[in-house]
């Protein structure tokens with residue numbers, strides 16, 4: 498599983514990390530173990546004991562260190578071996594270690610740096626538009642390749658049909674045929690983001706397009722590495738999707754949504770999952786079978802698919818190293834649903 502490198506990924510929500518038990522974490526096809534030391538600081542090591550390769554996440558925490566479950570070798574937060582019980586107290590501990598990774602805790606998440614050319618982080622993780630309101634957090638595994646999940650959040654044509662009665666801009670009564678909101682769309686693309694904004698038909702394109710810091714009436718935004726923002730300011734909805742690729746057919750969603758009492762409709766839960774999310778997940782998982790056999794065999798597109806396709810192209814160019822030369826912003830506009 499290829500990952501966009503030199504980026505921070507969500508290892509896990511802060512609430513999932515304890516100082517009593519290790520937490521197993523997967524990012525792409527790599528396995529890590531995370532734990533808190535006695536100062537409550539988060540650490541992430543490769544999930545592989547350097548003695549016989551057993552997963553450290555099967556072990557336990559002792560004195561702020563992680564102890565392997567096989568022969569009890571202990572490692573500190575930097576991955577340095579600090580105890581080998583079989584050598585007895587008199588012998589010195591060999592200078593072995595397991596790899597450790599840059600870790601930071603921010604926005605109620607523990608983040609891990611996935612290095613490419615930059616062994617050490619050259620920036621901090623940034624989630625934009627997170628205000629001091631109350632935010633709900635969910636984690637879920639989706640059995641789909643990460644890209645359909647990313648593209649779905651930029652897909653302006655699906656909401657009326659996939660989320661009838663829920664999606665704030667398309668609240669229809671049961672039995673009513675969903676209608677799409679007639680709008681002009683501006684899609685702005687550069688070498689690390691795709692922004693899609695709807696404007697009422699016939700109105701002028703605003704000089705300054707929205708950002709998470711200045712959201713205007715709302716937008717969809719894709720940012721590196723695999724992050725979507727869906728802000729619908731008129732409805733009070735702000736959702737941030739951090740996707741972590743796991744395999745060619747699975748990814749992990751780390752979801753944050755600003756919660757307001759007025760959002761009762763959006764906050765329907767189905768078996769512990771937000772209904773809004775389960776609707777997308779079920780649809781996308783149903784396509785994975787064909788996606789895995791090659792999308793070129795069946796996939797056809799139309800103009801309003803512009804933003805999802807732009808994100809796909811951007812990610813593809815980053816992965817195959819052809820980093821697109823579009824440092825400057827390019828714009829596609831289209832009218833939809835006339």
Ligand code: FES
Nearest residue numbers: 546548549565568
């Ligand atoms: S395999 Fe971990 S201590 Fe032996």
Ligand SMILES: [Fe+2]
Nearest residue numbers: 649656659777
């Ligand atoms: Fe959706």
